[in-house]
Amino acid sequence: MKWxxxxxxxxxxxxxxEGTDVALLxxxxxxxxxxxxxxxxxxxxxxxxxxxxxxxxxxxxxxRDHIAWASxxxxxxxxxxxxxxxxxxxxxxxxxxxxxxxxxKDSPGPVHFEGELVAVVGKKARNLxxxxxxxxxxxxTLGNDLSERSFQKSDRTLWRAKNTDTFKPMGPVxxxxxxxxxxxxxxxxxxxxxxxxNTSGAIFSLPHYIARMSAYVTLWPGDVIWLGxxxxxxxxxxxxxxxxVVNDAIGVLANRVVRA
Amino acid sequence: MKWxxxxxxxxxxxxxxEGTDVALLxxxxxxxxxxxxxxxxxxxxxxxxxxxxxxxxxxxxxxRDHIAWASxxxxxxxxxxxxxxxxxxxxxxxxxxxxxxxxxKDSPGPVHFEGELVAVVGKKARNLxxxxxxxxxxxxTLGNDLSERSFQKSDRTLWRAKNTDTFKPMGPVxxxxxxxxxxxxxxxxxxxxxxxxNTSGAIFSLPHYIARMSAYVTLWPGDVIWLGxxxxxxxxxxxxxxxxVVNDAIGVLANRVVRA
Numbered sequence: 001m002k003w004x005x006x007x008x009x010x011x012x013x014x015x016x017x018e019g020t021d022v023a024l025l026x027x028x029x030x031x032x033x034x035x036x037x038x039x040x041x042x043x044x045x046x047x048x049x050x051x052x053x054x055x056x057x058x059x060x061x062x063x064r065d066h067i068a069w070a071s072x073x074x075x076x077x078x079x080x081x082x083x084x085x086x087x088x089x090x091x092x093x094x095x096x097x098x099x100x101x102x103x104x105k106d107s108p109g110p111v112h113f114e115g116e117l118v119a120v121v122g123k124k125a126r127n128l129x130x131x132x133x134x135x136x137x138x139x140x141t142l143g144n145d146l147s148e149r150s151f152q153k154s155d156r157t158l159w160r161a162k163n164t165d166t167f168k169p170m171g172p173v174x175x176x177x178x179x180x181x182x183x184x185x186x187x188x189x190x191x192x193x194x195x196x197x198n199t200s201g202a203i204f205s206l207p208h209y210i211a212r213m214s215a216y217v218t219l220w221p222g223d224v225i226w227l228g229x230x231x232x233x234x235x236x237x238x239x240x241x242x243x244x245v246v247n248d249a250i251g252v253l254a255n256r257v258v259r260a
Numbered sequence: 261m262k263w264x265x266x267x268x269x270x271x272x273x274x275x276x277x278e279g280t281d282v283a284l285l286x287x288x289x290x291x292x293x294x295x296x297x298x299x300x301x302x303x304x305x306x307x308x309x310x311x312x313x314x315x316x317x318x319x320x321x322x323x324r325d326h327i328a329w330a331s332x333x334x335x336x337x338x339x340x341x342x343x344x345x346x347x348x349x350x351x352x353x354x355x356x357x358x359x360x361x362x363x364x365k366d367s368p369g370p371v372h373f374e375g376e377l378v379a380v381v382g383k384k385a386r387n388l389x390x391x392x393x394x395x396x397x398x399x400x401t402l403g404n405d406l407s408e409r410s411f412q413k414s415d416r417t418l419w420r421a422k423n424t425d426t427f428k429p430m431g432p433v434x435x436x437x438x439x440x441x442x443x444x445x446x447x448x449x450x451x452x453x454x455x456x457x458n459t460s461g462a463i464f465s466l467p468h469y470i471a472r473m474s475a476y477v478t479l480w481p482g483d484v485i486w487l488g489x490x491x492x493x494x495x496x497x498x499x500x501x502x503x504x505v506v507n508d509a510i511g512v513l514a515n516r517v518v519r520a
Contacts, residue, residue, distance in 0.1 A: 054350075
C-alpha cells in the first residue's frame with residue numbers, strides 16, 4: 001500500500017494512492033478508517049508531511065562514511081557511537097514534498113542536505129525485541145535532514161541548525177512491504193546525483209534501535225524515526241537549487257531552496 | 261483563569277477550574293471553545309498533562325547555581341551559556357499530577373528531580389520581539405524534568421536520561437495573569453523542602469528566549485517551554501518517595517516514585 005497526507009479544502013486528509021488518484025480516508029491508514037468515497041488527482045494535490053508526530057526521533061550519526069567525513073570537516077577526532085542513542089528533531093520544521101526550504105536571512109551557511117529513510121510507527125509499542133521490532137512500523141517514507149553547519153557549530157543545541165521552519169521535508173508518500181535494511185537512498189541537486197548510499201551500511205539497524213528505544217519509551221502511532229545518512233552531504237545548497245531525495249519504492253521528495 | 265486537562269470516560273477533556281469543580285469545555289481554552297454544561301468534582305478527576313505538545317522545548321541550563329553545582333558534580337569546567345539555545349524533550353515522557361514516576365529496572369541512578377516553571381503557548385507566533393513575546397503565552401504550569409544521571413553521563417543524547425516514559429510530570433493546572441520572571445518554585449520530597457529558587461535568577465528571560473526562538477521557528481498553540489531550574493537537585497529520589505513541585509499561584513505537581 002502507498003498512502004499520503006494532503007491538503008483538501010484547507011484541511012489535512014489522509015488518502016491511499018491508486019494509480020494517478022488519491023482515494024480519501026476519514027482517518028490515518030494505520031488506525032481504524034473508512035474510505036470517504038472522494039477521489040482527487042495526485043498531480044493536483046498539495047502534499048503534506050505524511051504524519052504529524054508527537055515524538056520525532058532521529059538516529060543522527062549512524063553511518064561510518066558520514067562520521068568520517070564530518071570528523072574531517074570539523075577537525076574533530078573520528079568517534080563511532082558505541083551504542084544506539086536516539087536523538088530528536090521538532091515537528092515545527094516539517095514540510096511536505098513540493099514545499100520551499102527557506103534559509104534564514106542571517107544564515108552564514110553552508111546549508112547541507114541529508115537524505116534519509118524514515119520509519120513511520122503505526123502501532124503503540126513497548127518492550128519489543130529485535131525479532132518483532134518491525135511489527136510496529138506502518139511503512140517508510142523519505143526525509144531531508146537539512147542542516148545549517150554554522151549554527152550547528154556555534155550553538156549548544158541543534159535547535160536552529162536542524163529545526164528551523166521548513167528544514168525537515170518529509171514525504172512524498174508512505175509505502176509498506178519494503179526491507180528498511182536494503183534501501184538505496186539517492187540525493188540529486190538540480191537533477192545531478194550528489195549522494196547515493198544503501199541503508200545496509202547502517203552501524204545500528206532499525207530493529208536494534210527500536211528494541212533499545214522501546215525498553216524505555218513507548219512508541220506511538222504517528223511517531224517517526226529518521227535513520228541518518230551516509231557519506232558527504234555536498235554540494236552546499238544555494239537559493240534556487242532543487243534538492244531531491246530519491247528511492248525506487250517510495251518515490252521523490254522534491255523541494256526548492258529559497259532565501260528568506 | 262485556571263484550567264486543566266482531565267480524563268473523562270477514558271478520553272481527554274479540557275476544563276476550567278471553578279472552586280472545587282471543573283467545568284468541561286469542548287476544545288482547549290486557548291482555541292475557540294464552548295462549555296459543554298457538564299461539571300465534575302476536581303477532587304475526583306484524573307489529571308492529565310495540561311497539553312500534548314508537538315514541540316516540547318526545554319531551556320536546560322539557565323540558572324547559575326544549577327550550572328555551578330552540575331559542574332562540580334561532574335568535574336567539568338563551569339561554563340555559562342553565551343546565548344539562549346533552546347533544547348528539547350519528548351512528549352512520550354509526559355504524565356499528569358498524581359501519576360507514578362517509574363524508574364527503569366536497569367537504572368543505576370541517581371534519579372534527580374528538576375522543578376521548573378513551564379510556559380504554555382496559546383497562539384501561533386513568529387518573529388516576536390522581547391516586548392511582545394509574552395502575547396503568545398496562554399498561561400503557566402509546573403514541570404518536573406526527571407533526570408537519570410548515569411544515563412545522562414553515558415549516552416550520546418539525553419533520550420533515556422530525560423525522556424524515559426513518565427519522566428516528565430507536568431501540571432497540575434495552567435494559570436494566566438502571573439509574572440513568569442518572579443515565581444518562587446519549591447520542590448518537596450516526602451513533605452520536606454529540598455529546593456527553592458526564584459525564576460528572577462534566570463540567565464536568559466522567557467521573553468528573550470521567545471524572541472530568539474521565534475526568529476527561526478513558528479510557535480504553535482499547545483507547545484510548551486520548560487524554563488530550567490536553579491541550584492542542586494538533591495536528595496536523589498528513591499522508590500516510595502513523593503516528589504512535589506510547588507508554586508503559590510499554580511499549585512502542587514505531585515508524583516510518587518516507583519521502580520519498574
